[in-house]
Amino acid sequence: MTLATASTVLVTGAAGFIGSHLTDHLLTDGATVVGMDNFCDFYDPAIKRANIADAASHDRFTLVEADIRDRDAVTGAFEKHRPDAVIHLAAMAGVRPSIERPDYYTQVNLNGTVNLLDAAVAGGVKRFVFASSSSVYGNNPKAPFAETDPVDHPISPYAATKKAGELIAHTYWHLHQLPVVCARLFTVYGPRQRPDLAIGKFLKLVAAGQPIPMFGDGSTSRDYTYVDDIVAGLLACLDRSDPQRGFGIYNLGGSDPVSLKAMIQTIEKVTGQTAKIEPMPMQPGDVNRTWADLTRSEADLGYRPATRLADGIARQWAWLQALDEPNPVTSS
Ligand SMILES: NC(=O)c1ccc[n+]([C@@H]2O[C@H](COP(=O)([O-])OP(=O)(O)OC[C@H]3O[C@@H](n4cnc5c(N)ncnc54)[C@H](O)[C@@H]3O)[C@@H](O)[C@H]2O)c1
Numbered sequence: 001m002t003l004a005t006a007s008t009v010l011v012t013g014a015a016g017f018i019g020s021h022l023t024d025h026l027l028t029d030g031a032t033v034v035g036m037d038n039f040c041d042f043y044d045p046a047i048k049r050a051n052i053a054d055a056a057s058h059d060r061f062t063l064v065e066a067d068i069r070d071r072d073a074v075t076g077a078f079e080k081h082r083p084d085a086v087i088h089l090a091a092m093a094g095v096r097p098s099i100e101r102p103d104y105y106t107q108v109n110l111n112g113t114v115n116l117l118d119a120a121v122a123g124g125v126k127r128f129v130f131a132s133s134s135s136v137y138g139n140n141p142k143a144p145f146a147e148t149d150p151v152d153h154p155i156s157p158y159a160a161t162k163k164a165g166e167l168i169a170h171t172y173w174h175l176h177q178l179p180v181v182c183a184r185l186f187t188v189y190g191p192r193q194r195p196d197l198a199i200g201k202f203l204k205l206v207a208a209g210q211p212i213p214m215f216g217d218g219s220t221s222r223d224y225t226y227v228d229d230i231v232a233g234l235l236a237c238l239d240r241s242d243p244q245r246g247f248g249i250y251n252l253g254g255s256d257p258v259s260l261k262a263m264i265q266t267i268e269k270v271t272g273q274t275a276k277i278e279p280m281p282m283q284p285g286d287v288n289r290t291w292a293d294l295t296r297s298e299a300d301l302g303y304r305p306a307t308r309l310a311d312g313i314a315r316q317w318a319w320l321q322a323l324d325e326p327n328p329v330t331s332s
Helices: 017-028 045-051 070-083 096-100 101-123 157-176 200-206 227-240 260-273 295-301 310-322
Strands: 006-012 032-037 060-064 087-089 126-131 178-183 213-214 248-252 276-281
Touching: 006 017, 006 070, 017 032, 017 045, 017 101, 017 227, 032 213, 060 070, 060 260, 070 101, 087 101, 087 227, 096 101, 096 157, 101 126, 126 157, 126 227, 126 310, 157 178, 178 227, 200 260, 200 310, 213 260, 227 295, 248 295, 260 310
Parallel strands: 006 032, 006 087, 032 060, 087 126, 126 178, 178 248, 213 276
Antiparallel strands: none
16 A cells, blocks of 8 residues: 555554654655644653644644543544544553553553544544554563564563553454554664653763663663664555455564663764663563564565664764753653
8 A cells, every 4th residue: 555545544642752753754755644642741741742843734734632542532533534544653651650550551552442443443444553562572582573473471561451452453353354453663762762761861861971770781682673664664564454464463673682781882882972870670571682573574564674773873862962952861
């Protein structure tokens, strides 16, 4: 598919980190975008207003300020704007806070997803992409992680809600022929990154000469993925969401895992500063490593990440330095 066959795309979480990049890209590609977001205070809503500021002035963009837990508001938005495709990114993200508030994570990530799936079926939506997460793999003993690996042992409520989202989405394909494609995103970074996530947080702390917390001994590794590669992958998932091809699950990662220690060294190189490291214990809910097997994504979606970590961090660093007021560092 191209956007010609999905002229109106509803993007949930449009004001967030990934959602705002995706929205900008869709608008550039000629789509009409309905952005749904409740500007929740998981981090400063002013950051989200800034993320979406360019899109907000675009004549093919409509902002719907609504909470996906509000069934009537979701249904009403579908009736009013009649999207033909949905990319569902709105969620409570973040592993560690989900341990404190599993009820809230379940309400947003699961009940909210059900509201969107129901509204999509009622509204005759043709394509649906659901943002899942690499966290569903838990401490998978096998690497790289393939979509065929068992994912029955999540180690955080957040991961469990994402797996549950995939499962409930499958039933909508089976019962209603809604061709949902689930994208398992691997640690995303780049300009506008959520302030609770490591790379942006570390860049700010190093620049300020403050110590950076290093959880564990630095040997844990993540498959960092630059946000432009994720946007390309989500659009490929939208293409793939097709009644002829049915339900699908795809990894969207960098497929180049980097240890925490090596990531910090890259930050030092990019900023030209030496990091002061504050050793901290491993956090409950954090997995030891992530690593995407991209065999299926490459074969079916033509997905191939293009941005190396050092280049992506350099772009994020340039973006941070150009901000009038750097976003504050938050903990997760
Ligand atoms: N950033 C990553 O590394 C990463 C990795 C794996 C999966 N994901 C998934 O990608 C998606 C986007 O993540 P992000 O990093 O851009 O997060 P984000 O927090 O920046 O964006 C999420 C957006 O959803 C909105 N939102 C939250 N609750 C809502 C509700 N009840 N109703 C309406 N809107 C609501 C928020 O206001 C926010 O703008 C999420 O589903 C997340 O789980 C992200």
